[in-house]
Amino acid sequence: MATKTYREALNDALREEMHRDQDVFIIGQDVGKFEGAYRVTQGLLSEFGPKRVKDAPISETAIMGAGIGAAMAGLRPVVEFMTINFTLVAMDQIVNNAAKIRYMFGGQVSVPLVIRTPGGGGQQLTAQHSQNLEHWFAHVPGLKVVAPVSPADAKGLLKMAIRDPDPVFVLENLALYNTKGEVPDEEYEISLGSADVKREGKDISIFAHSRMVNVALRAAERLEDEEGISAEVVDLRSLRPLDTETILNSVRKTNRAMTVEEGWATFGVGGEIVSLLMDQAFDDLDAPVKRVGGEEVPMPYSKPLERAAIPSVDRVYDVALQVLA
Amino acid sequence: MATTIENKQQLLDNYRMMVLIRHFEERAAQLYTQAHIGGYCHLNIGEEATVVGALSTLGPKDIVFTAYRDHGHALALGSDPGAVMAELCGKATGVSKGRGGSMHLFDLEHRLYGGYGIVGGHLPLAVGAALAIQYREEDGVVMCIFGEGATNIGAFHEAMNMAKVYHLPVLFFCANNQYAMGSMPEEDSAVPEMWMKACAYDMAAERIDGMDFFSVREATRRAVERMRETREPMFLEAFTYRFRGHSMADAGRYRSQDEVREWQRRDPIQLLGRRLEEDGILDTRTREDIEKAVDEEVERATQFALESSSPDTDDLYQYVYTEEDQ
16 A cells, blocks of 8 residues: 555556556647646656647547547547536537447447546636536436545546546546545556445435545544434445445435535436435435535635535535434 | 549449439438438438549548438448448448437448537547547548538537647548538638638648539549648548438528529539540440449348338347447
């Protein structure tokens, strides 16, 4: 085991996969000479050269489309978007091409590519650079969506995503890049459709993904310390496919549940979990399931306003008490 | 042009293919009105010279992307007419297993990398396929076919710029049939001729007569040969005309019948037929034999399509993800 930042873990995953498979290459804005807007691709241009670390013009549609076309022709592109907000410019390519090409053409080609991009707020980057839109992609059959929170999961899931034969959207998070964690030295596998119980508990299940897992874990600690409540925190890790078995097993144990997501809850990830529980765990529930999401405003600049817009440990704590009331 | 024995036979094959596309499309139109074909159905009628003239210049390592008016392209690349007609009819025996339909023909064996339904959306894919060719140091080229309406969308400009910046062998082939549904270039393009847009991307570009098979074939052959050496993108604009509506659901209110008749006087099949007669390659007897053989081929394709089974609804989810098919 070694202690690594989330950023280093991603960088290791890219480097190892590029050594393993000559067809793996990176394409994106400023991934080469600039070494990545958030330095995830640091050192890779000098190690692998410009053929395999391709700086691209500010053309998200062409970057994404070129990745898809290269994947159809047998390569394994890793497409980096500087932030998830810029994927909107490439939405046609992702939804109309990447997700549909295999099906629409009767299985004659696959599209083995990875889309890597950070979401999330908290950096005073304001309305156009702070969004959480990963569930838009999770809505689409043909795509897979993972959202790791720990450095170990980030490395493991990115490697699995690169080896997957279909398009995988890997959600990173701006506020996680400098966080640290233990990463195994040896090879390890994480299935793309697997949730992870990050903290065991018996009184309430808290479902979260990406950075909100850390918020939920801190809320769980407070619930334990201040109220003696044992909260289970389930890191969804993968939004599509969703690990319904782990979710249901947790609720069958705790009989109470809530969801936490950084993005707007309306039509969001929490709603999907609630629907699953209504459908398959109705009799196991002792209380209505509650959702916590970001406040439904465009992200403001002012620090106090921004802080108020993003789900906090306090809010998760308060809502957990409501569910347990 | 020297008419050697080889290229006599090749020219007859090209002529035959244009006749096949015409008859195939006319039969598809019938099947559409009889509700054997659903959804949208865009016909190549009138544009056969752009299809056969361009695609007959390609080799076995080259890749083709095209838009939703794609029946002729599949046929010209060698797809089985029965499998194409079956796809139009939504059958399991179709080239895309009944999942794609008229707009989404795909034939890996014949290097057709798809017909696409979002205008301009396939241009970046062609850039990516060319990137793969460059990456593996292969010698193929990519031909990307689209209409003049696609030159007004962002994906066109991003793809053209990226192809040039990366030095990729993509032949951007614009079949300018003068109507983006009902809009003419004079109405929706800042420049009236599409080749001019390629100049902004420092790309060699040329406008050619899209009704004249020889004009299309010679220009395309020159471009492809040059690209095999330079590995740089190029642009061709074939000025043509569709004799039918944008799709089968088009009342044609945006243009006059006189205009359509005027263009039909330059029917690409008749133009090529007359030229081949003048050169002593084609005579009345051969022409009739070709018509008859093509009719029979289209009828066989039609019967195959109509008699084929629909995909099993138990297989609805097949092909969404790769591992689930294995």
